[in-house]
Amino acid sequence: MPAAELALLVEAAEEAGRIAMRYFRLPSQHREKSGGQGPVTEADLEIDRVLRRRLLAARPGYGWLSEETEDDPRRLERRRVFIVDPIDGTRAFIARRPDFAHSLALAEEGEVIAAVVWMPRRGLMWTAARGAGTRANGRPVRVSARRDLAGAEVLATRANLAPEHWRGGPPPVRRRFRSSLAYRLATVAEGRFDAMLTLRPVWEWDVAAGALLVAEAGGLVRDALGRPPRFNTPRARLPGLLAGAPAVVEGLLERIAPETQRAAAEGAQGRAGAARTDGSR
Structure with missing residues (x-):
């Protein structure tokens, strides 16, 4: 069954890419969402529809x-739910940079079972189905085999590695950056980086597809409290996310300050403001 669902997602992602590339060549028309939620374009809205x-x-x-769709709480009654970000990396799309993606996932009773991340401008597609592994443009991929935290290449914003978030100071990693959370997770899944992390609350649609990519590539995926992420929750937020080579993720989790974990948990429940896309350097 996941294979059939994956085929459906792939076809839908390819159609999303065709729409995006049509808009990509036109002057950008966008507006800022309320509450500091970032920009939205006509392409976002048409792809969503x-x-x-x-x-x-x-x-x-x-x-x-x-x-881009007003939430319908009836989704919580459904066994299977599509979780979609029409364009992840909208700022890159507006700036005509290639680092935007279409992120499509299907969750079953809280767990993602099929996922696609498609970057049409780069011609890169990552796919995964539960129990079937992860592929990049049809090629099987695995996460990094790195076993040491020291020197690991980790995708994160500068703010996430600020000293106050960590026991004994920032972890001894080499920070790297990509603008889209879906892109970060996809590159971690194929072993180009050792891990990714975000300690602020994140929307489910930003990470649902990428989380399965990493997990099916042999990686470890946890929220900032060290728990496996659950999807299709009432608030549709996660208290941060860490994903990548198991030893690296475990090493990072051991160092997160309790205050940071508490703030992430409260933010995911809506008590510390809305979650925002972790897209700034």
Whole structure:
């Protein structure tokens, strides 16, 4: 069954890419969302409409959770739910940079079972189905085999490595950056970087697909409290996310300050402001 669902997601992602590339060549029209949630473009909205119509027509009994659709709490009653970010990396899209992605996932009872991350401008597609591994443009991939935290290459913003977030100061890693959370997770899944982390609350649609990519590539995926992430939750937020080579992720988790874990948990429950995309350097 996950294979059939994955094929459906791949076809939908490819259609999203065609729409995105049509808009990519035009002057950008965008506005800022309320509450500091970042920009939204006409491309975001059209892709969201097309994906919702296409996927729910194919699977009418499934729920829907998307960055660009008003949340319908009836999704919580559905066994399977599509979790979609029409364009992850909207700022890159507006600036005509290639680092934007379409992130599509299908969750079953809280766990992602099929996922696609498609970057049409770069011609890169990562896919995963539960129990079937992860592929990059059809090629099987695995996470990094790194076993030491010291010197590990970790995708993160500068703010996430600030001393106050860590026991005894920042971990001894080499920081790298990519603008899209989906892109970060995908590159970690194929072993180009050792891990990624974000300690602020994140929306489920930003990381659902990428989380399965890493897990099926042999990686460890945990929230900032050290728990396996659960999806299709009432608030659709996670208290941070760490993913990558198991030894590196475990080493990072051991060092997170309790105050940072508490803030992430409270933020995911909406008591410390809305979650924001972790897209600034």
